Amino acid sequence: MQSWPSHPVPRVPGTPRPLRLYDTSTGEIRPTAPGATARMYVCGITPYDATHLGHAATYLAFDLVHRVWLDNGHEVHYVQNVTDVDDPLLERAARDQSDWVVLGMREIALFREDMAALRVLPPRNYLGAVESIPEIVEAVAKLLSAGMAYRADDPEYPDIYFAHDASGRFGSVSNYDDPTMREFFADRGGDPDRPGKRHPLDALLWRVARPGEPSWDSELGAGRPGWHVECSVIAQNRLGMGFDLQGGGTDLIFPHHEFSAAHAEALTGLHPFARHYAHAGMIGLDGEKMSKSRGNLVFVSRLRADKVDMMALRLGLLSGHYREDRAWTQEVLAEAEARLVRWRAATAQESGPDATGTITRLRDHLSNDLDTPQALRAVDAWADDALSGSGHDRAAPVEIRAAVDALLGVLL
Numbered sequence: 001m002q003s004w005p006s007h008p009v010p011r012v013p014g015t016p017r018p019l020r021l022y023d024t025s026t027g028e029i030r031p032t033a034p035g036a037t038a039r040m041y042v043c044g045i046t047p048y049d050a051t052h053l054g055h056a057a058t059y060l061a062f063d064l065v066h067r068v069w070l071d072n073g074h075e076v077h078y079v080q081n082v083t084d085v086d087d088p089l090l091e092r093a094a095r096d097q098s099d100w101v102v103l104g105m106r107e108i109a110l111f112r113e114d115m116a117a118l119r120v121l122p123p124r125n126y127l128g129a130v131e132s133i134p135e136i137v138e139a140v141a142k143l144l145s146a147g148m149a150y151r152a153d154d155p156e157y158p159d160i161y162f163a164h165d166a167s168g169r170f171g172s173v174s175n176y177d178d179p180t181m182r183e184f185f186a187d188r189g190g191d192p193d194r195p196g197k198r199h200p201l202d203a204l205l206w207r208v209a210r211p212g213e214p215s216w217d218s219e220l221g222a223g224r225p226g227w228h229v230e231c232s233v234i235a236q237n238r239l240g241m242g243f244d245l246q247g248g249g250t251d252l253i254f255p256h257h258e259f260s261a262a263h264a265e266a267l268t269g270l271h272p273f274a275r276h277y278a279h280a281g282m283i284g285l286d287g288e289k290m291s292k293s294r295g296n297l298v299f300v301s302r303l304r305a306d307k308v309d310m311m312a313l314r315l316g317l318l319s320g321h322y323r324e325d326r327a328w329t330q331e332v333l334a335e336a337e338a339r340l341v342r343w344r345a346a347t348a349q350e351s352g353p354d355a356t357g358t359i360t361r362l363r364d365h366l367s368n369d370l371d372t373p374q375a376l377r378a379v380d381a382w383a384d385d386a387l388s389g390s391g392h393d394r395a396a397p398v399e400i401r402a403a404v405d406a407l408l409g410v411l412l
């Protein structure tokens, strides 16, 4: 599948700082330690709705990871999927009496436009579930023949399930206890009460064709893939085992990332699936969690239509720490717009205070678990000094502009 346009990332003067990032599986801030090529997988959207601010905040967080790695001289192999067939997409299409393929294509197109407008660097591989079905089928067939997966005891719909404990390391991503796993499994798309399963936590790998649902012929019989195995296979086959970072929102920790890892580890006998699991917090609106069910989603495309400067949106979402659940309010946007105006005015001057210390602080804060609130304040301090007329370094405005572009993705 086609991703979205990229843009050149300027070089920043001074010395890069290696990235340290909170790892969900160990509960520690640890160094990321990629080789020449840094390998990252971030879960993509299910395209039944456009990009809301929660999505945007997540992709921006991992865009900063991408940028800090580039600053450190790594090539970045970034992979993202798009779950272009799954229950939520089919349900939305049925509700709206529209074709699920058309709905999916429309929302994917909008997502690409949103990402490009937000200046998110595109993945090298952008893959749909549908185009990945042959490789998913191959993996499910292997799990089945290895006895790590089984057919549900249901003569009509013998769906294929993954025995959750098959890798021997189930729980190593989330570290959740059994009651928490059961609660999230039920809340986040799992089917604990499905008759014919051997254990409530076993996850769907292949759904046998139902009347009126799309399906694909395969050696498993006609059907369609489960969600966790989609990401597991797409990531493994592009990045290999032990890749540097698996990312997504905190709502993907369990069951999604736990199972993506368990599938891959069971299939290969290797551990870990990813060396780092990083998760972005949720965005709320005016004190409430932003969610489909509350109907209070704020869409990036809506803000674009309202002529909100996407660089202000970027600064607004980066003004909070990526791991915090945080609120989106008019004040957050207004502050971000004011900040953008100040930064643009300061860097439009012919000279300013020496930029070296500011760029060092910017790098230090970002390398420390993407501490964007402090990183933005470091640039604020330089801009305030520049606007008050102190400093006569003629290279400084250009250097600050390059650093803000390369490291924060904000074009001034």
Ligand code: ZN
Pocket (backbone or CB within 6 Å): 042, 043, 044, 231, 256, 260
């Ligand atoms: Zn995923």
